[in-house]
Amino acid sequence: MTERLVARVLLVGGVLGIAVIVLGLGLYAGQGGFRHHVLRVDRALPREPGVFVSIRQVVNGMRRHPVDPLAVSALGLVLLMATPGLAVAIAIPAFVAARDFRYAGIASLVLAMLLVSLLLAGAIH
Amino acid sequence: MSLTAFSLAVLATSIGAGAAGAILGLGGGILLIPILTIFFGVDLHYAMGASIISVIATSSGAAASYLRTGLSNLRLGLFLAVATIGGALTGAVLAGVVPTRWLELTLGLALSYSAFTTIRQLEDELPQGASEDRLAVRFGLEGTYHDMALRREVLYRARRVAGGFVAMYGAGLLSGMLGIGSGAFKVLAMDDLMRLPMKVSTATSNFMIGLTAAASAGIYWSRGEIHTLIAAPVAIGVLMGAYLGTAVMARLRNTTVRKLFLPIVVYLAVSMILRALGIHLP
Numbered sequence: 001m002t003e004r005l006v007a008r009v010l011l012v013g014g015v016l017g018i019a020v021i022v023l024g025l026g027l028y029a030g031q032g033g034f035r036h037h038v039l040r041v042d043r044a045l046p047r048e049p050g051v052f053v054s055i056r057q058v059v060n061g062m063r064r065h066p067v068d069p070l071a072v073s074a075l076g077l078v079l080l081m082a083t084p085g086l087a088v089a090i091a092i093p094a095f096v097a098a099r100d101f102r103y104a105g106i107a108s109l110v111l112a113m114l115l116v117s118l119l120l121a122g123a124i125h
Numbered sequence: 126m127s128l129t130a131f132s133l134a135v136l137a138t139s140i141g142a143g144a145a146g147a148i149l150g151l152g153g154g155i156l157l158i159p160i161l162t163i164f165f166g167v168d169l170h171y172a173m174g175a176s177i178i179s180v181i182a183t184s185s186g187a188a189a190s191y192l193r194t195g196l197s198n199l200r201l202g203l204f205l206a207v208a209t210i211g212g213a214l215t216g217a218v219l220a221g222v223v224p225t226r227w228l229e230l231t232l233g234l235a236l237s238y239s240a241f242t243t244i245r246q247l248e249d250e251l252p253q254g255a256s257e258d259r260l261a262v263r264f265g266l267e268g269t270y271h272d273m274a275l276r277r278e279v280l281y282r283a284r285r286v287a288g289g290f291v292a293m294y295g296a297g298l299l300s301g302m303l304g305i306g307s308g309a310f311k312v313l314a315m316d317d318l319m320r321l322p323m324k325v326s327t328a329t330s331n332f333m334i335g336l337t338a339a340a341s342a343g344i345y346w347s348r349g350e351i352h353t354l355i356a357a358p359v360a361i362g363v364l365m366g367a368y369l370g371t372a373v374m375a376r377l378r379n380t381t382v383r384k385l386f387l388p389i390v391v392y393l394a395v396s397m398i399l400r401a402l403g404i405h406l407p
Binding site: 003004006008011013014017018022024025034035037039041042043047048050051052053070073074076081084085088102107109116117118121122 | 127128129131132165166167168170171178181182184185186188189190192193195197199200203204206207210211213214217218264265335336338339340341342343344346347348349350351352353354355356357360361364
């Protein structure tokens with residue numbers, strides 16, 4: 001059933017995202033980040049180390065040795081943000097299998113709009 | 126304030142906002158944005174970025190359980206999400222260009238309105254009468270659910286679909302512009318305009334909130350408005366608080382509890398509006 005499939009993706013994606021965020025914070029605490037970093041909350045430039053604006057930056061942070069713990073948490077944030085889109089993507093073949101082509105189309109439209117948001121984001125960046 | 130103290134304070138506050146949001150039926154984000162900006166001095170855009178993440182986190186959990194029980198209507202949610210996501214894309218782009226004080230004013234007004242809807246007695250009565258909305262028939266915007274209180278299967282079909290669609294665009298616009306879930310506005314469109322049962326409106330709105338927020342989140346992210354060290358404790362806290370609040374609500378069953386929280390909501394709404402006018406309350 002499509003509903004159950006979508007529910008499962010939402011649940012797994014949400015739990016996984018939060019788990020990765022917590023993992024990153026744990027690593028950050030282990031490195032003494034909470035004690036040493038002075039947080040700026042006014043969005044002044046240069047950007048804070050906790051602010052990532054592209055997937056590439058997150059990946060670069062993950063590749064570093066030792067790994068950038070904030071990049072790990074940022075990956076968790078990305079997982080969370082991608083979860084609703086993944087749930088809709090899963091629904092498309094499920095609707096097709098149920099021969100509900102109208103809603104396969106609507107789910108595709110919703111997914112396309114989410115992808116447009118990434119294009120808009122890319123244009124800003 | 127040291128980062129340790131800041132993170133713990135934000136975590137505790139987010140748990141409180143998440144719980145209060147669940148009890149009031151508002152959602153944690155709309156309460157948290159004014160708290161972060163007024164009491165923690167956090168930049169409005171960082172607060173909105175943290176809020177939109179917490180909105181996705183709480184919506185995913187809630188939507189998963191409502192979809193399994195069949196209270197949330199997946200087709201209805203997807204159909205209306207076309208409108209809310211459209212609105213969110215507009216709103217998220219606007220949030221980057223609209224001056225902060227206008228955002229503060231809009232947030233204050235949205236919060237005031239949401240507070241008003243929680244006071245208003247929500248009828249749990251089921252909408253009566255047959256409907257012949259052509260769009261509803263065409264897109265199969267109908268369903269059944271088992272009502273625990275009435276102890277029977279309830280059949281429903283949406284009315285005034287075109288009007289509901291337009292209202293959903295507005296709800297999405299507010300969500301994208303302010304970084305909130307705007308669940309109260311989505312429920313308003315489904316309950317008041319489309320005459321859907323309150324329980325179906327609330328459950329379906331939960332699913333749509335996450336989709337709508339995901340559309341704006343990418344745009345916020347690329348503008349550098351999502352700070353990991355602010356968004357992480359907020360998301361974890363609001364999620365914990367929402368579970369706590371829901372558990373408390375299930376036990377209390379008493380809507381007068383909501384009135385205890387209303388002064389806080391009114392205070393936050395008023396101070397946001399005053400901030401927009403350049404007056405900072407203590």
